Amino acid sequence: MPTPTHPRWPALVLPWLVPLLASLLAWPLADWLPSANLALIYLAGVLLTAIYTRVRPALACALLSFLAYNFWHTEPRFSLQMFHREDILTAGLLVMVALVCGQLAARLNEQLSALRDSQSWSNRQMDCARALSSCVAADEVVNRFMEQVQACLGWTCRLQDDATRLPDGDGGIGWCQHEQGILIGFQDGQGNALAVSLAAQSALKARDRERLEALLDLTRLAWGRVRLAERLRQETLVKEREQLRSALLSSISHDLRTPLATMIGSVSSLIDLHAALSPEQRAELLANTLSEAQRLDRYIQKLLDMTRLGHGELTLDRDWVGVDDIVSVVIKRSRALLGDRHLELSLAAELPLLHVHPALIEQALFNVLENAIRFSPSGAVIRLQASSEPGWLHIDVSDAGPGIDAADHERVFDMFHTFSYGDQYAAGTGLGLAICRSILAAHGGSAQVLSSAPGQGTTMRLSVPLSGVPASVED
Numbered sequence: 069m070p071t072p073t074h075p076r077w078p079a080l081v082l083p084w085l086v087p088l089l090a091s092l093l094a095w096p097l098a099d100w101l102p103s104a105n106l107a108l109i110y111l112a113g114v115l116l117t118a119i120y121t122r123v124r125p126a127l128a129c130a131l132l133s134f135l136a137y138n139f140w141h142t143e144p145r146f147s148l149q150m151f152h153r154e155d156i157l158t159a160g161l162l163v164m165v166a167l168v169c170g171q172l173a174a175r176l177n178e179q180l181s182a183l184r185d186s187q188s189w190s191n192r193q194m195d196c197a198r199a200l201s202s203c204v205a206a207d208e209v210v211n212r213f214m215e216q217v218q219a220c221l222g223w224t225c226r227l228q229d230d231a232t233r234l235p236d237g238d239g240g241i242g243w244c245q246h247e248q249g250i251l252i253g254f255q256d257g258q259g260n261a262l263a264v265s266l267a268a269q270s271a272l273k274a275r276d277r278e279r280l281e282a283l284l285d286l287t288r289l290a291w292g293r294v295r296l297a298e299r300l301r302q303e304t305l306v307k308e309r310e311q312l313r314s315a316l317l318s319s320i321s322h323d324l325r326t327p328l329a330t331m332i333g334s335v336s337s338l339i340d341l342h343a344a345l346s347p348e349q350r351a352e353l354l355a356n357t358l359s360e361a362q363r364l365d366r367y368i369q370k371l372l373d374m375t376r377l378g379h380g381e382l383t384l385d386r387d388w389v390g391v392d393d394i395v396s397v398v399i400k401r402s403r404a405l406l407g408d409r410h411l412e413l414s415l416a417a418e419l420p421l422l423h424v425h426p427a428l429i430e431q432a433l434f435n436v437l438e439n440a441i442r443f444s445p446s447g448a449v450i451r452l453q454a455s456s457e458p459g460w461l462h463i464d465v466s467d468a469g470p471g472i473d474a475a476d477h478e479r480v481f482d483m484f485h486t487f488s489y490g491d492q493y494a495a496g497t498g499l500g501l502a503i504c505r506s507i508l509a510a511h512g513g514s515a516q517v518l519s520s521a522p523g524q525g526t527t528m529r530l531s532v533p534l535s536g537v538p539a540s541v542e543d
Contacts, residue, residue, distance in 0.1 A: 079121040083128040086113035087136040095140065103141045103155060107162040110137050114166040118173035126170035134163045189279065192220050196283060200290035209294055210254055210262055213287045217266060220283060221276060223250075228263035240295065241288050243280070245272055250280070256295050324367070327360035334360075362404070366438075367499075389426045391419045391454050391461065398433045399452075405441045406450075414453040422461060423535040424511050432507040432515070435500035436465045436528045443469030443526075459534055464518060466527040477517040481505045501528075508532065 090113040094106040110133035118126035138148055142155035150156045196216040203209045214225035228251065243252040250266040334353040342350070392415060399411065422429070440450050448468035455462050472480060483502040505515040513532040520526035 078117075079125040082117045082121055083125045084132060086117050086129050087132040089113065090133060091136045091140050094137075098141060104158045106141050107137055107158050110134075111162060111166055111169070114170045115173055118170040119177055121174065122178060123171055123174040126174045127167060130163060130166035130170050133166060134159055137162060189220075192216075193282060193286065196220070197286050200286055203290050203294060204297065206254070206256060206262070206291070206294050206298070209287060209290045210264060212290075213252075213283065214264060216283055217280075221279060224267040226265055226267075228265045240291055241284055243284065252284070254291065256298075324364065327364040327367075330360040331357050331364075385425055386423050387426060388421045388423055389429075390421055391415065391463070394422075394426060394430050394433060395452065395454065395463075397430050398437055401430075401434055402437050402441060405438060407441075408446055409441060409444050410447075410449045412449055412451045414451065416453075416455045419454055419456055420461065420534050422532055424532060428507045429511070429532065432504040432530060433463060433465075435504045436515075436530065439500055440465050440467035440469070440526075440528070443467055445469075456534070461532050461534055463530045463532075464527055465530075466525060468525045471522040471524050472517060472520040472526055473522060474520075477520065480517065481515065504530070 087110065090110045094109045097109075098106060114126060114130045114133055117129040135148065138150065138155075138159055139146060142150050142159065143152055150159065196212075199212045199216060200209060203212055210227075214227075217223055217225050240255045241252065242255075243250055245251075250272070252264045252266065254262040254264070334357040338345070338350060338353050345353070395413065395415065399413070402411075437450070437452065444450055444467045450468070451464070451466040453464045453466075455464075481501050481504075483499060501515065508515045508530060511532055513530065515528065515530050518527040518529040
């Protein structure tokens with residue numbers, strides 16, 4: 069909103085128009101009223117002029133009113149001479165009262181206008197502070213500042229392409245005036261800079277300078293807050309990265325060394341005590357070595373999968389595949405892990421084909437089923453169900469494990485997040501479900517904890533979006 073100013077036309081018109089109108093009004097009353105009373109009409113005109121203009125137009129109106137009164141209503145009429153003392157006294161009082169009252173009224177009007185102008189500027193500063201307080205990024209602060217300068221001062225703002233020569237200033241913001249206008253520089257603590265050019269007046273007024281400084285002070289506060297928030301965010305990222313690195317090293321040191329130690333112990337026993345061991349004991353040691361080797365292979369494979377997902381190197385080579393094909397492959401892979409647990413399979417009739425990367429979906433389902441097997445006690449029943457609804461296919465895996473608290477339903481999908489249940493259940497790597505969710509997300513699907521409660525098992529749901537089956541596949 070530009071700075072409010074008085075319109076110029078009243079100051080140009082009223083000083084001469086009001087005495088003329090007062091003369092036209094007083095002329096028909098001259099035969100009915102004494103000339104002293106007619107002076108009040110001119111006096112009222114001077115007051116009106118003072119209210120709607122300033123001091124100088126009011127003084128001019130008072131002078132012209134005196135001349136008009138003298139010319140039309142004092143003896144001799146139609147002359148500027150005065151013969152009667154009463155007329156001289158009346159005219160003198162008219163001039164004196166008009167000058168005093170006009171000047172007072174004009175100054176009061178000016179003070180009122182200044183007060184309104186000050187209130188308007190205060191409101192504008194509050195609007196500017198509110199607009200800047202909502203900014204969370206540096207470019208937002210610059211855009212809000214340009215909008216406020218446009219609204220408050222009426223200046224045109226644009227971003228400067230060349231930001232190599234920026235003025236220095238407090239709080240990362242400085243400004244200077246040059247021939248084309250005003251240049252304002254925004255600099256953060258990392259060497260990044262933005263320049264804003266203002267197409268202002270060539271001769272910057274003192275009031276405009278003060279208001280520009282006031283807007284810059286508000287902008288400096290927002291600029292400093294945004295820079296501080298950015299530094300805190302960077303520090304938080306560094307801290308989280310360090311925590312993730314520590315978690316990765318901790319997980320690797322435990323999950324790699326445990327199967328390696330078991331394998332080394334079994335092989336050492338076979339080598340050192342081969343003659344003393346019975347065939348059954350040698351077979352058991354070989355079986356333990358194979359089991360730990362397979363466990364180590366699965367862990368390394370998960371790390372490789374997570375690395376591919378994290379670097380965006382995963383490409384979806386989609387193909388049409390049936391759910392039963394995926395499930396049969398996963399069950400075959402999981403057979404060695406089942407032990408004496410029972411797997412119940414329930415597939416709905418006429419399930420639609422999936423347009424997915426078959427190997428990845430198999431890996432996602434295998435990770436969930438592996439978790440279900442790990443946390444189900446001996447002899448427990450694990451259920452695997454597949455069903456569909458319009459647009460989606462769901463695969464549910466239910467175990468008979470210790471269950472998950474409701475507050476941890478989302479945390480189980482975080483990398484390296486594992487639960488500790490003492491020695492009753494083997495701890496996982498914290499990668500399987502994270503990989504599962506990433507694979508499903510890459511296909512536009514989701515992985516979630518469908519239902520779970522402490523001591524009542526858990527049901528995990530994998531949801532895959534369905535695509536229209538092409539005619540060639542239907543045939």
